[in-house]
Amino acid sequence: MTGRMMLVLGAFGLAAASPSLAEDGSARAVVTSGSSAMPSWTPDGTHLVFHSRRKDAKQHGIASRNIWMVAADGTDERQLTKGTKDEYHPALSPDGKKLLFVSELNGSRDIWIADPDGQNAVPLTDDPGTEDQPAWSPDGRQIVYAAFPKEGGSFDLWLMYADGSGRRRLTTTPANEIFPAWHPSGDTIAYVTDVNGNFDIYTVGTKLAFTRWPARGRTGDATPWVANADGTAPIELVAAPAPALHPAWSPDGRTLAFQHRGEKGWEIWTLAVPPDIAAPGRLRLAQQVRGGADVDTAKLRSGDTLRGTVTDQRLRLRTAYGAVEFGRDAVATVLFDTGERGLARIVLTNGDTLSGFLENEAIHLTAGGRTQSVAADAIAQLSLRAGGQGAAPPAAFRALMRNGDSLLVTAAFGPLRLRVGGRTMDVAAGEVDRIDFTEAGNKADVVLRSGDRVSGEVVGERLPLVLAAGPRLAVHPSSLRALNRTGGR
Known part of the structure; x- marks a missing residue:
């Protein structure tokens, strides 16, 4: 057992036994009492923290939200905070020593920090506006959150140290940026923005989970999906009942926690992610189309799909800051989604993203002994199978x-x-x-x-x-x- 797991177990008095979770992609209810939402995992993956509005917590006839904890198998449920005002959006620090949450105790939404059992709570922010949706950096040194000024405007992302100092604004657009989530590497932050008129996910990383509902449907039809962090190869997790909102990865990447609206209110559920989706590495479009066939795939603007082996060994991109050339094994996806001739976005296997003009005028795809030359302008998306690239130099x-x-x-x-x-x-x-x-x-x-x-x-x-x-x-x-x-x- 690692030192971190020993620390978390000691802090909560948890049993060391691993929870018994299904591994076949099935979903199960974990919390059905009250109205419960926004689950997040403890660092060792054995428990969930969430907020819940319970009928026995009355405040002038209205039950207030408080922070709760439950084992991943639905046992050992306990209340961590007992505030007279709403307290919600909990997140435990990576070492399990501190609990972040949002409290309305001082008359506005502020970010508070407490011991892992909810005791000794103090505010980290005290602005008259709204500070919400806090998330820890993987090293536990910083906190990212969404803030809305009292005088109006839009939500922006802010960053501060774990003691509340060093606050700085990360985004300054007229759009709303909300629900930040740190990539496990600590390098990047994913967030949701309505800059394009809809709420879209912006991120750099490996995989992400999100919810989606039909364009003419309702949020009540929302189901969980998994995709690469560049948005490619989306796969619906059909075992989860709708609506399924706010998915949260377990630390080992094998289970999703989410909230589902049952007959009496919001409930906390878990879903065992199918092994082929949970496996390390990028999801590939070919796996959806051909059940895991190890091929390269080109989706054409005409709607056709070509599969085979891309024989081009180098891809050349002219960016705003210089020309760069990559071996094909370093490239995961090429997206031609802007509509401007030759303009492409390349996603590398390490999660890097680059945009510019692709200088390869055509891509050559071999299948069945024949090689086809496809003009780059005719391609909407190119997804390359995993190559045999050696270990890259360490990134600092x-x-x-x-x-x-x-x-x-x-x-x-x-x-x-x-x-x-x-x-x-x-x-x-x-x-x-x-x-x-x-x-x-x-x-x-x-x-x-x-x-x-x-x-x-x-x-x-x-x-x-x-x-x-x-x-x-x-x-x-x-x-x-x-x-x-x-x-x-």
């Missing part, structure tokens, strides 16, 4: 590009040369925790691993980067928004 940083691309890079960048107070200094990659660049690229704010901060003018036209996927780039600082050290490195 996530480069967030000004055009929205996201790239893992090694520690072999720089050094970054800054002019500070009339003198020039070199900042080595090994010293850096985070670098934020101005839009013009002429200034940078550097947070060092020691905790110190350095700001100054950027000296030099180009910053050399080595992508974890292999290629080398020399980018102008104006094309970079930030370089963030990845979690755990």
